[in-house]
Amino acid sequence: MSNGEKKFPAQRQEQPGVEAKMEPQPDSGENSYQGFGRLKGKAALITGGDSGIGRAVAIAFAREGADIAFAYLKEEQDALKTREILEHAGVRCLAFRGDVGEEKFCQEIVEKTFQVFGKLDLLVNNAAEQHLAQKLEEISAEQLERTFRTNIFSYFYLAKAALKRMGQGARIINTTSVTAFKGSPALIDYSSTKGAIVAFTRSLALSLAERGILVNAVAPGPIWTPLIPATFPEEKVESFGAEVPLKRAGQPVEIAHSYVFLATEGGSYMTGQVLHPNGGTIVGG
DSSP states (O other), X not given: OOOSOOOOOOOOOOTTOOGGGOSXXXXXXXXXXXXXXXXXXXXEEEETTTSHHHHHHHHHHHHTTOEEEEEESSOHHHHHHHHXXXXXXXXXXXXXXXXXXXXXXXXXXXXXXXXXXXXXXXXEEOOOOOOOOSSGGGOOHHHHHHXXXXXXXXHHHHHHHHTTTOOTTOEEEEEOOTHHHHOOTTOHHHHHHHHHHXXXXXXXXXXXXXXXXXXXXXXXXSBOSXXXXXXXXXXXXXXXXXXXXXXSOBOHHHXXXXXXXXXXXXXXXXXXXXXXXXXXXXXXX
C-alpha cells in the first residue's frame, strides 16, 4: 500500500451501503491475503461479515483455516460474494440474514453456529451503522436508539449468548473506532457507541480473565468500506482519509491482520486491549 493522498470518485449510496457498487472496490484480501493455517480447527462468528472490515476478517480467518459463520442485515449481493470466497477457501460457511440489534436473532445465530460447527472459538463483534448529523439537535430518539442497538447492544447480546458455548482459550474481538478516542462532531451518537465498546471490552476482559477467555478490540481509522459512501456527501468521499498522517484511507485487508493477531497465539498474552490501525493518528497517552 503506497502513501500519498488517495482520491475516490464522487459517489453516494443509501444506507447501509453495498460493496458491489463501490468505486474502486475495497481490497478485502480476496486476491492478497495468504493464510498459514493458524486458525485450523477453529470456528468463528463474525457480524457485519458481508462487506467491509467484516468481509476482510472472514476471508483472513478462513484462509487461516477457521470455519466461518457471518451475519448481515440485508445486503444479499455482498453476502453471496463473501460466501463464495469463503467456500473457495475450503472451509465451512454459514450466512445469517437479520438484525443484530434484536437479542433473539443474536441468540439464534450463536446456537445455529454451535449446532453446525460443534464449537465456537472466536466471536468478532463488528456490525455497525452511522448517520451524519451536524448538530446534536438533529439526532432523533429513533436514530439514537437504532445506532446504540446495532453498535453496542448487539455486542452485549452476542457475547452473552456466545459465553454459553465458549471455553478456555476462546477470543472475543470487538470493533471500536478512532472516533472513540478523538471524537467526531458530525458522528456524535456513533462515536459514543464506539467509546462504550472500549469500556465494554475492558470490563468484559476483567470479568472473563479467570475463565481464560480473552477480550480485545480493534479501533480502525478511516477505512474504505460501504459505510463511507452511504454516510458522507460526495465531496467528503472524494478526499476520504486524506487527513491522517499517511494521507490515505486504509483498506479492509490491512485491518484484518489486527484481528488475526488477536485471534492467534500472537495475542495470547493480551486482554482488555485496543489495537489502533488508523493511518498514524496518535490517540491516548
